[in-house]
Amino acid sequence: MTIIKTAELAAEDAAVAPENMTSLQSVDSAVAAPCEMPGLHGGAHFAQGQAPSTVRKIKEAAKTLLPDALFLSLLHHKCTGRYPNLIRPVTFNEKILQRNLHPDPRYIELTDKLLVRDYIARKIGDKHLIPLIAAPDVFTPEVFDALPDAFVMKANHGSSFVEVVRNKSETSFDKLKKLADQWLRTEFYYVGRERHYRSIEPRVFFEKLLLDQRGQIPADLKMHCFGGRPGGPIIYILVISDRFGTATHGDVYDVDWNHLDIAIGDYKRSAAPGPRPPNLDAVLDIAVRLCEDFDYVRVDLYAPDDRVYFGELTFTPGAGVLPFTPDSIDYEWGKLMA
The missing domain is CATH 3.30.1490 (Dna Ligase; domain 1)
Incomplete structure (x- = not known):
């Protein structure tokens, strides 16, 4: 089993080896505008609207023929500007790409x-x-x-x-x-x-449609939880406000509700921090309990008024091609993962 896995990883890494960069660049156009693909960076709806054109259908069909590692290398390059290292991953995104290719069996049921x-x-x-x-x-x-x-x-x-x-x-x-x-x-x-x-x-x-006391859909609280360490997990909170409206923002906070100068994916930061949820302690407690079995998981919660509801568990956010601003966060979060 070890030999087989090593061979697989070697083949994946070959796709992004320096000597193969020219070949990669020659097929880079096969992944057309992938960072606009619905579902990767948290859009509210998936692929609604007019039916795709014949040309689009042909392009989409062609992309399915690309091996996973090659497809992900191209996708990562399009979204982050770098080809990934799949053998010795360093960044958060590279380590998520490894999860894409070699998922824990638990991910199926929990996703x-x-x-x-x-x-x-x-x-x-x-x-x-x-x-x-x-x-x-x-x-x-x-x-x-x-x-x-x-x-x-x-x-x-x-x-x-x-x-x-x-x-x-x-x-x-x-x-x-x-x-x-x-x-x-x-x-x-x-x-x-x-x-x-x-x-x-x-x-x-x-x-059921969740609404707060004002009749508004509550914000998404996406808790990026880095566990497996003494003293409890390190948690960053991405708050998606007005997700289904016209003023959608994504703001990152630490557990003390400090508004961090970080942007994730396509979401733009608000000019000023939002109000601290009155039940933030309960939100954090639930996130800690749900992440205790994993070295990393994103726990999505909703906290309307004095209640806390579960949204989903995500083990490969953004499919490992999630742009960060500044880019250094990709490396900093990578250090937090095993």
Whole structure:
């Protein structure tokens, strides 16, 4: 097993060896504008709108023929400006790329947004689960008719498969069915070659729409948790505010709610820090409990008013091609990972 794995890693590293840079650059255009690919850097919706053109379909089909390591090397270069070292990873992104290629078997169940609910209930209690309305084998008009006036439709097998419905009378079964079918046809593994997604059976499900006392959708609290160390994990909090609105921002805080001069992915920082959540201690406590079995995991939570709800566990954020500003954060966070 060791010999096989070493050979695999050697083959992956060959794709980014200095002597092969010219060859890589010659096929770099095969990955067209990958940093704009939905689902990688946290967009609110996945690939909605007009059907792709024939040329786009051909390009997408061609990309699926690239070996995973080569595809990820090109993707990493497009998004960060560097080709990765897959044998001796140093940066955060490089270490995430290694997880894409050699995922822990636990990632499959814990990444599946339906299966993970049992794990969360055991770890922190089902009171922290967003109420599940329905998880049908088939989405039918009868399922739609039984849904409440407000809900969220999601899919379990990827990132950014989310449709918020505030008023069911303003949508229709046909519209949601078309979107759901589009999600279910998407092989999310091909978006960022995160191999653990290949084993997740696609499902559509419906959750309660979370709103705070002002009737607003609460911010996403993405807790980047670096564990496996004495004294507890190191945690950075990425707060995505107004995710489904027109003033979306992404701000990074430490556990003392200091507003850090860091930007992650496509999100722009706010001019001033947001208010400290009144239940920040409870949020941090839950994040610590959920990350205790891993050297790194991103724990997504929501904290409307005095409540804390679980969102998801993410083991390969941004598929390992996540731009940081400043770029030095990629190296600093890399030192925090095993």
